[in-house]
Amino acid sequence: MEAMHASVLGSGYVGATLAACLADLGHDVTAVDIDKTVVERLNAGDPPIAEPGLDELYSKHVGDRLRATTDYDAVLDTDLTFLTVQTPAREDGSIDLSVVLAAAEQLGETLAAKDDYHLVVVKSTVIPGMVEEEVVPAIEAASGKREGEGFDVAVNPEFQSQGSAVEDFMQPDKIVLGTDGDNGPDRALARLHEVYEPLVERSGAPIVETGRREAAMIKYANNVFLASKISLINEIGNVCKEYDVDAYEVADAIGLDERIGAQFLRSGAGFGGSCFEKDTKALIAAARAADYEPELLDAVLGVNETQPRRMLELLDDHVDVAGKRAAVLGLAFKSGTDDTRGTRAFPVIDGLLDRGAEVVAYDPVAIENTREQYPDIEYADSAAAALDGASGALVVTDWDEFAALDEEFTTMAEPVVIDGRRIIEPTDDIVYEGLTW
Numbered sequence: 001m002e003a004m005h006a007s008v009l010g011s012g013y014v015g016a017t018l019a020a021c022l023a024d025l026g027h028d029v030t031a032v033d034i035d036k037t038v039v040e041r042l043n044a045g046d047p048p049i050a051e052p053g054l055d056e057l058y059s060k061h062v063g064d065r066l067r068a069t070t071d072y073d074a075v076l077d078t079d080l081t082f083l084t085v086q087t088p089a090r091e092d093g094s095i096d097l098s099v100v101l102a103a104a105e106q107l108g109e110t111l112a113a114k115d116d117y118h119l120v121v122v123k124s125t126v127i128p129g130m131v132e133e134e135v136v137p138a139i140e141a142a143s144g145k146r147e148g149e150g151f152d153v154a155v156n157p158e159f160q161s162q163g164s165a166v167e168d169f170m171q172p173d174k175i176v177l178g179t180d181g182d183n184g185p186d187r188a189l190a191r192l193h194e195v196y197e198p199l200v201e202r203s204g205a206p207i208v209e210t211g212r213r214e215a216a217m218i219k220y221a222n223n224v225f226l227a228s229k230i231s232l233i234n235e236i237g238n239v240c241k242e243y244d245v246d247a248y249e250v251a252d253a254i255g256l257d258e259r260i261g262a263q264f265l266r267s268g269a270g271f272g273g274s275c276f277e278k279d280t281k282a283l284i285a286a287a288r289a290a291d292y293e294p295e296l297l298d299a300v301l302g303v304n305e306t307q308p309r310r311m312l313e314l315l316d317d318h319v320d321v322a323g324k325r326a327a328v329l330g331l332a333f334k335s336g337t338d339d340t341r342g343t344r345a346f347p348v349i350d351g352l353l354d355r356g357a358e359v360v361a362y363d364p365v366a367i368e369n370t371r372e373q374y375p376d377i378e379y380a381d382s383a384a385a386a387l388d389g390a391s392g393a394l395v396v397t398d399w400d401e402f403a404a405l406d407e408e409f410t411t412m413a414e415p416v417v418i419d420g421r422r423i424i425e426p427t428d429d430i431v432y433e434g435l436t437w
């Protein structure tokens with residue numbers, strides 16, 4: 001294989017992982033970010049995001065084939081540039097392209113000085129059409145070049161999960177290459193194949209060649225499908241609970257049907273994170289903008305809002321928490337991360353505060369991120385301390401340490417435990433309610 005020279009614009013969660021993984025595949029990589037602190041940390045081998053295996057990759061490759069800079073001119077020495085900046089949500093759920101467009105413009109200004117062909121690869125999550133209608137014109141205007149002449153733009157979405165980003169990159173289910181520049185896709189595709197050849201050799205992952213619009217939609221369809229699967233099993237689970245049926249036994253059995261599949265069938269408190277809700281809302285907004293009413297996608301979000309409410313209603317069945325301590329166990333949107341974006345713990349906390357409870361919350365790593373949102377609730381430094389004297393506990397994150405809780409429940413004033421993640425071992429000492437079992 002011939003090593004490529006790649007630049008990566010944006011060193012957030014996707015970009016920081018991508019840069020290190022590309023270097024590990026044998027490429028020469030420069031991460032470009034406008035944030036000086038981020039660049040310094042990357043160059044010191046200390047990436048600003050916590051992902052298993054990532055520190056090791058930076059230690060291994062910085063000073064050799066991996067470096068970071070704030071200088072866009074670094075792009076000039078590279079064969080291709082990945083755009084990995086964020087596409088945040090607007091008030092109405094549609095995506096805000098301004099960060100992508102600012103990066104595209106700066107990239108275009110830089111490319112004006114490059115004589116050789118350059119490939120631009122959009123990894124940021126974008127609605128179909130945005131690349132052709134907004135990103136390409138921004139690069140063209142700033143560079144003074146036409147797409148298909150000095151450069152091409154491809155779409156290559158990312159499917160990494162938080163907590164397993166390096167592993168997901170290195171062992172992907174698929175590599176999606178979306179191309180269709182004005183001069184035909186051949187040149188862009190050839191370059192992308194060169195970049196991913198070592199990954200295909202290592203992982204055996206299939207390459208999906210498709211158009212840019214399809215590639216952009218594949219990212220949304222992938223996430224929205226998974227979000228829908230969770231909401232569907234949650235809805236089934238809610239009905240199960242009413243009929244005294246264990247939704248997990250049902251899920252285990254239906255998961256054996258290969259058409260359904262065993263993964264993403266854990267019912268409970270619902271999905272959090274920075275992607276499922278945002279991407280579902282973005283697709284809903286895109287559908288409405290095209291005058292299509294997305295009934296099912298609305299329901300996917302609706303069920304996800306229902307789950308924390310049902311946890312609170314189950315609590316109400318056993319205890320009135322007004323004026324009493326109530327414990328929330330788990331604040332991160334899933335175990336293995338300190339990220340609280342979209343966490344189901346926040347609607348649970350809101351519901352408890354609405355009921356006049358004194359909320360005491362515990363999480364092994366996500367307390368600081370929660371404090372920004374809820375500065376006035378009490379934070380405990382252990383699950384045991386949170387449970388002490390509490391009338392009711394709601395379990396929102398599946399941290400392993402919660403599975404070991406036992407005696408700790410006996411210190412509760414009213415030992416009512418509502419489990420939103422099927423992680424607590426029920427005992428005779430507690431009133432235990434599983435959300436969907």
Ligand code: UGA
Pocket residue numbers: 158159160161162163223226230263264265266267268269270271272273274275276333334
């Ligand atoms: C998700 C996708 O899984 C990735 O493929 C995608 O690349 C990423 O979004 C993205 O677009 O960046 P992530 O949000 O990191 O990854 O986390 P997941 O592991 O998918 O979990 C999301 C939420 O769903 C969590 O709150 C989790 O607790 C919940 N979940 C997951 C369930 O409630 N039940 C399940 O069976 C599985």
